[in-house]
Amino acid sequence: MTTDLCRSGIGIFDSGFGGLTVMRAIRQLLPCENIIYFGDTARLPYGNKSPDIILRYAIENSTFLIDQGIKVLVIACHTACSFALEHIRAALEIPVVGISEPGIAEVVNLSKNGRVAIIGTRATIASGIYQQKLQLALPKAEITAIACPLFVPLVEEGFLNHPLTELVVQEYLGPLKSMEIDTILLGCTHYPLLQPAIQKHQGDKVVLVDPANACAKKTQTLLRELGLENQEKSQPLYQFYVSDDPDKFRMHGKTFLNYPIEDVRFNFSPSSFVPILNCDENI
Amino acid sequence: MTTDLCRSGIGIFDSGFGGLTVMRAIRQLLPCENIIYFGDTARLPYGNKSPDIILRYAIENSTFLIDQGIKVLVIACHTACSFALEHIRAALEIPVVGISEPGIAEVVNLSKNGRVAIIGTRATIASGIYQQKLQLALPKAEITAIACPLFVPLVEEGFLNHPLTELVVQEYLGPLKSMEIDTILLGCTHYPLLQPAIQKHQGDKVVLVDPANACAKKTQTLLRELGLENQEKSQPLYQFYVSDDPDKFRMHGKTFLNYPIEDVRFNFSPSSFVPILNCDENI
Numbered sequence: 001m002t003t004d005l006c007r008s009g010i011g012i013f014d015s016g017f018g019g020l021t022v023m024r025a026i027r028q029l030l031p032c033e034n035i036i037y038f039g040d041t042a043r044l045p046y047g048n049k050s051p052d053i054i055l056r057y058a059i060e061n062s063t064f065l066i067d068q069g070i071k072v073l074v075i076a077c078h079t080a081c082s083f084a085l086e087h088i089r090a091a092l093e094i095p096v097v098g099i100s101e102p103g104i105a106e107v108v109n110l111s112k113n114g115r116v117a118i119i120g121t122r123a124t125i126a127s128g129i130y131q132q133k134l135q136l137a138l139p140k141a142e143i144t145a146i147a148c149p150l151f152v153p154l155v156e157e158g159f160l161n162h163p164l165t166e167l168v169v170q171e172y173l174g175p176l177k178s179m180e181i182d183t184i185l186l187g188c189t190h191y192p193l194l195q196p197a198i199q200k201h202q203g204d205k206v207v208l209v210d211p212a213n214a215c216a217k218k219t220q221t222l223l224r225e226l227g228l229e230n231q232e233k234s235q236p237l238y239q240f241y242v243s244d245d246p247d248k249f250r251m252h253g254k255t256f257l258n259y260p261i262e263d264v265r266f267n268f269s270p271s272s273f274v275p276i277l278n279c280d281e282n283i
Numbered sequence: 284m285t286t287d288l289c290r291s292g293i294g295i296f297d298s299g300f301g302g303l304t305v306m307r308a309i310r311q312l313l314p315c316e317n318i319i320y321f322g323d324t325a326r327l328p329y330g331n332k333s334p335d336i337i338l339r340y341a342i343e344n345s346t347f348l349i350d351q352g353i354k355v356l357v358i359a360c361h362t363a364c365s366f367a368l369e370h371i372r373a374a375l376e377i378p379v380v381g382i383s384e385p386g387i388a389e390v391v392n393l394s395k396n397g398r399v400a401i402i403g404t405r406a407t408i409a410s411g412i413y414q415q416k417l418q419l420a421l422p423k424a425e426i427t428a429i430a431c432p433l434f435v436p437l438v439e440e441g442f443l444n445h446p447l448t449e450l451v452v453q454e455y456l457g458p459l460k461s462m463e464i465d466t467i468l469l470g471c472t473h474y475p476l477l478q479p480a481i482q483k484h485q486g487d488k489v490v491l492v493d494p495a496n497a498c499a500k501k502t503q504t505l506l507r508e509l510g511l512e513n514q515e516k517s518q519p520l521y522q523f524y525v526s527d528d529p530d531k532f533r534m535h536g537k538t539f540l541n542y543p544i545e546d547v548r549f550n551f552s553p554s555s556f557v558p559i560l561n562c563d564e565n566i
Contacts, residue, residue, distance in 0.1 A: 150433075
């Protein structure tokens with residue numbers, strides 16, 4: 001592989017801030033890699049939108065990152081993965097890592113009794129994709145899937161340790177307690193911030209899977225296998241693009257990334273995206 | 284005025300479904316008028332987005348409706364009114380009715396002690412527009428403004444009479460109880476659906492103002508003054524456009540409109556909007 005290609009960045013997109021937790025895991029595991037992150041903050045959230053629109057947004061975001069010259073694309077948004085991962089992977093020449101698959105693989109590894117739950121946005125759960133993939137990987141699994149639409153607004157409201165959050169967790173996840181579930185896949189990048197509340201409700205024996213680390217690991221393996229690792233030991237370059245207010249992203253993003261965010265640029269020009277992926281046929 | 288102009292429709296836009304409660308009020312008061320409604324369901328909600336993006340969306344939505352040939356524009360979204368009403372009114376040749384002003388006028392009429400509250404999305408409250416306009420109209424008013432970001436997701440989740448809703452209402456509106464507030468402006472089109480929960484919490488003496496009826500009344504007055512009423516007594520035509528899934532809109536919309544929704548068309552082409560309003564200078 002040419003040094004230029006190895007030096008080019010890892011592209012990551014999410015509907016907003018949540019994917020920064022995936023970037024955090026990638027940054028920790030691959031400290032030499034340049035990263036370009038796109039947060040579609042002008043059109044978030046994706047979780048209550050339709051499959052067609054989510055696919056369209058995912059294609060536009062991928063096209064934008066491809067145009068920046070990336071060597072691998074990471075789809076850090078579970079909802080986008082549910083509806084667009086296969087399509088985008090088939091259409092692109094560079095490798096594509098979705099957050100969904102490493103998460104499912106980890107559930108398969110960790111569950112002992114095969115009774116597992118998947119929680120996510122309404123769109124992710126309605127897609128049935130996680131359920132299908134998990135059933136395929138673990139045919140005897142008993143899978144319960146629950147949409148938790150209030151979790152994202154609760155996180156965005158900062159209600160992480162609040163009586164309200166306890167009540168919402170009980171509302172959505174109460175039914176799981178009698179099912180002897182041993183593993184829960186956190187199928188939305190906002191949910192890890194509610195991990196303490198969920199763990200407290202479900203008890204210590206239930207394993208909560210945040211797929212961010214597994215996704216970073218898969219990205220590392222892929223880059224190694226393809227000889228795409230950046231060998232330069234200089235300070236990596238992190239670039240951030242958002243479709244809404246860069247200042248808000250700079251300010252709030254660091255909580256998710258656990259690292260200062262400096263260079264945030266505004267990008268809102270879906271109409272200028274070159275349709276390298278055929279999106280019209282699916283809309 | 285020409286019959287053709289009188290026959291053309293009233294254009295209404297909102298970020299999604301909520302504006303249908305305004306259309307309901309207009310339909311009841313003006314049963315002969317044709318109406319074209321646009322719900323920007325692919326980009327909702329507006330309440331947590333930035334002023335620039337909200338202005339851009341409001342301009343695009345207005346431009347789309349103007350292109351359909353409307354005689355009056357009703358901005359049924361409080362958030363869009365907060366950031367775009369003056370701009371759009373100045374740029375258009377047809378009259379523009381915002382939901383904000385009739386609501387404020389009604390608060391001014393109804394408050395006896397001048398202690399009033401305005402509740403709305405984060406963006407609406409942060410704009411300060413409602414507070415400024417109300418203070419101007421009622422200089423001695425003591426105004427409390429509270430953002431209630433969880434109200435919209437609660438309504439969308441259907442939690443109208445749920446212990447959770449009571450707790451959220453207490454969280455946001457608890458501080459009002461000691462303030463001797465006599466009037467609360469429901470500054471978001473989703474909030475009227477929480478009216479029973481809010482009324483129960485605040486007590487019967489507090490008046491909750493849903494500006495939908497006042498907005499319909501203002502539209503009627505305007506059409507009369509300008510001689511723009513439709514004199515034909517035939518069945519009016521209602522057209523609906525959305526930027527995401529028409530089926531979902533058809534299904535859920537009727538709860539807000541209280542009337543069957545049949546003809547819903549998909550429109551998602553911001554790039555094809557003719558920029559009759561100069562939007563770039565503000566972005």
